[in-house]
Amino acid sequence: MKSLLLTLGFTLLLAQVTFAQQEVFPVIKGYGSVIDMPFETIKPDPSLQYKLLAEAFSGQKDKTELYDPLDYFARVVNAHAHAGVPAENFKMSIVLFSGSVFTTLNNAEFQKRFGTDNPNLELIQKFQDAGVDVFVCGQSMMKQDIMPEMLIEGLKIGSSRITVASEHLTNGFVSIY
Template sequence: MNIYRTPLFFLIIVAFSGFSQTTKTGPIIENHGAVWEIDNPDFKTDKSQEFKVVFDVKDGPESDTEINRNLNTVARFLNMHAQSGIPASQLTVALIVHGTAARNLLTDQAFKKRYKVGNPNRELVESLMNAGVEVIMCGQSSKTRDLPKEDLIPGVKIALSAMTANIQLQNQGYRPIKL
């Protein structure tokens, strides 16, 4: 029996053909935030509304050389919506960082001084800020973890606390996503 001519073989090929797609980055964050294309979703995305969101990120990777997957999720959010036809002008994003993720906002120099390697998240954080994401460091985490403003990637803002920044942004209409 020739396996290549059986109905089961064709069924297997068709079933796995959907898995041959690849993820794609961009158009907002080119080197991070790869997403899958979703063909004809049942729950349609309203492309006319504004997507105003605040991401709350407290957990960072254990390794000093890993990208923080939670920070990468912010890039994915931007890319997936832009790839789906939502203009960047309708994507308003803030990122609040605290806890073990706080160190991911250090400059390469400050990160090297502490961990002996460059910050693997620096390029991602800079790309997010260049795309208009407001990046906010919890002031309490800054003090607790001895991460002074001068050691942070330029453009990162320090708030009184992550809690305070979350309340203020939600009062401004941002929808919270806790990662």
């Protein structure tokens, strides 16, 4: 009997641990997983207006892989949604500049430059579908010989990362990355 109770207790504990580590993707499906957290002691206030600015500049050597900062930005979106912040109270903008601008190339241009499909294309489109504004630094585009028609459709081009960031910060956005 004691063995049966121990086995049952262990099974319940294992099930609870497994359940507690379930990945969820409430907004950006397939990217930026968050783990269900049943024991948090503080959550975002769902009545507040969240205005977040995320920037990325570094390049990535392996162009066949998803650009890591983009997955992190998806996690930011998913974490807020999973914590109960309604979509109407959450606004996020991403600014890609310097070496990260390659992530914004449409598939044809990406293939031409790197010989592979753009692994970031689907995620950037999911950001747009979720209402996340994705900006590209015009200065970085010029330095890397990128024209607007080479970009993923729907991206916003700023004159520079500096001006996009300063406008967002002036308008109450908080820099998170």
